[in-house]
Amino acid sequence: xxxxxxxxxxxxxxxxxxxxxxxxxxxxxxxxxxxxxxxxxxxxxxxxxxxxxxxxxxxxxxxxxxxxxxxxxxxxxxxxxxxxxxxxxxxxxxxxxxxxxxxxxxxxxxxxxxxxxxxxxxxxxxxxxxxxxxxxxxxxxxxxxxxxxxxxxxxxxxxxxxxxxxxxxxxxxxxxxxxxxxxxxxxxxxxxxxxxxxxxxxxxxxxxxxxxxxxxxxxxxxxxxxxxxxxxxxxxxxxxxxxxxxxxxxxxxxxxxxxxxxxxxxxxxxxxxxxxxxxxxxxxxxxxxxxxxxxxxxxxxxxxxxxxxxxxxxxxxxxxxxxxxxxxxxxxxxxxxxxxxxxxxxxxxxxxxxxxxxxxxxxxxxxxxxxxxxx
Numbered sequence: 227x228x229x230x231x232x233x234x235x236x237x238x239x240x241x242x243x244x245x246x247x248x249x250x251x252x253x254x255x256x257x258x259x260x261x262x263x264x265x266x267x268x269x270x271x272x273x274x275x276x277x278x279x280x281x282x283x284x285x286x287x288x289x290x291x292x293x294x295x296x297x298x299x300x301x302x303x304x305x306x307x308x309x310x311x312x313x314x315x316x317x318x319x320x321x322x323x324x325x326x327x328x329x330x331x332x333x334x335x336x337x338x339x340x341x342x343x344x345x346x347x348x349x350x351x352x353x354x355x356x357x358x359x360x361x362x363x364x365x366x367x368x369x370x371x372x373x374x375x376x377x378x379x380x381x382x383x384x385x386x387x388x389x390x391x392x393x394x395x396x397x398x399x400x401x402x403x404x405x406x407x408x409x410x411x412x413x414x415x416x417x418x419x420x421x422x423x424x425x426x427x428x429x430x431x432x433x434x435x436x437x438x439x440x441x442x443x444x445x446x447x448x449x450x451x452x453x454x455x456x457x458x459x460x461x462x463x464x465x466x467x468x469x470x471x472x473x474x475x476x477x478x479x480x481x482x483x484x485x486x487x488x489x490x491x492x493x494x495x496x497x498x499x500x501x502x503x504x505x506x507x508x509x510x511x512x513x514x515x516x517x518x519x520x521x522x523x524x525x526x527x528x529x530x531x532x533x534x535x536x537x538x539x540x541x542x543x544x545x546x547x548x549x550x551x552x553x554x555x556x557x558x559x560x561x562x563x564x565x566x567x568x569x570x571x572x573x574x575x576x577x578x579x580x581x582x583x584x585x586x587x588x589x590x591x592x593x594x595x596x597x598x599x600x601x
Contacts, residue, residue: 258288258362262369267426268352268463270453276300277359279310280454282387282427283409285347287370288362292339295364296331297346299324299357307402308357309349311410315342318410321349321395324357331363343370347410351387351431352455354404376593377424377468379517380414381446381510382476384431385526388412390572398569403431406568411575414474416582421593426468430455434480436502440489446477447506465513472592473510476522477503478535494531496538503542504549511550518554518592519546525561525581526571536560559588 260277267284271277277286288295301308304327311321314336322332336342348357380386390398392408409415409427418425432439433446433455444457452459481499485491507519521539523532543556562584568574573581 256364256367258367258369260359260361263288263359263362264369264371266372266424266468267348268428268453268455270461272358279348279357279359280352281348282351282407282429283347283349283412283415283425284427285345286359287343287345287372288367289341289343289370290336290362290364290367291341292336292365294333294335295344295362295367296333297362298331298360300328300360301326301357302355306355308354309404309407310357311347311349311408313343313345313347321392321408341366345370349388349409350404350407351384351389351409351429353430354407356454372424375422375424376471377426378414378418378472378474378589378593379426379428379468379470379514380474380476381450382414382427382429382474382522383433383480384429385479385524385573386412386414386427386429386476387431388575388578389431390569391575391578393569393574408575411578413573413578413581413585416578417585417589420582420586421590423471423593426470428455432480433477434483435477435506436495436498437481439480439483440486440491445502447502447509450506450509470514470517472520472589473514473517474520474522474589475507475510476524478538479524479526482524482527482531482535494534496534500538500541500545503538504545507542507546507556508549511553518557520557520559520589520592522585523560525564525573526566528563532563557588557592559585 261271261275263277263286265277265284265286268281269277269279269284301324306326308324309321310324312319334344388407388409388411390406392406396405414427415425435445438445449455449457451462453461453463482494510519521542523535523539527535539558543558546556564577566573566577568577
């Protein structure tokens, strides 16, 4: 082999475009298939052996050596786009746009040599569509697992999704709806990180308990058991995948909505809301019998609606506690009203930081009994 060809192959190997070269450098350049990546959140493995990232903030981690690595990500259609976001060595970096027609991998760079850790999160919600991960390439790349610790599942609507929160790249009122999604910086993941807990998000924009923001459904109780929160989906989520210590439910904002002005909207029905909520709490308890249930109000509501929602949640707690006397009582938290600064009346990234700060003292004692020594 001529020297020029050898050096050319070495360069290609370092760029992740070739892996067949013999020698120490080639042995360090490895490929990690998606099937070897433990994922946390709503996901599934496809028949093509890809990791399908579905829900908000579903995430996976890996480590590598050297200055760079490559993530091979794709979308189900060539004309769409979606977003990932990532931490490098424990520090949040940025959102990364995934183009449907892109053939090249996403390249992540590190500031220096040595071993680096990466955690990758889906920035958008399930209804935005999935992102498929085929493989990770880089020097000595290895999959990571989350450290043992309590898990919080956050069930909710667009607020829990981190929707319309981040206008740093696409201004409000422009682009697609999901261009301002930032699930990583939503209040739930922030609370979990502050408490040293793990998290998964089960959230859908516009969804409610007995009606959605502009429609009769399908509501959260109707789609919660579906892997992608789509009513027509044939595949159900396997609830044995994770065992949360706490399940936080923040629904109601959309039930109180006045709608879109196009579809008939009846006045809010407290009896329907409470009845459906009690049934949904019972459903969650069948999935996670030992989890502590926490009900959150809405930071977006004030005045009469705020008082009505709080009264409804108190009624739900009373009924649920009476129906399950042997279980730990349902916990309640009522948000302080907030003047949201994100897009379309949603909390901004900065607002989510304030919400998380407000919630941290509430969640701490709920999580603390579950905590133990971490490896």
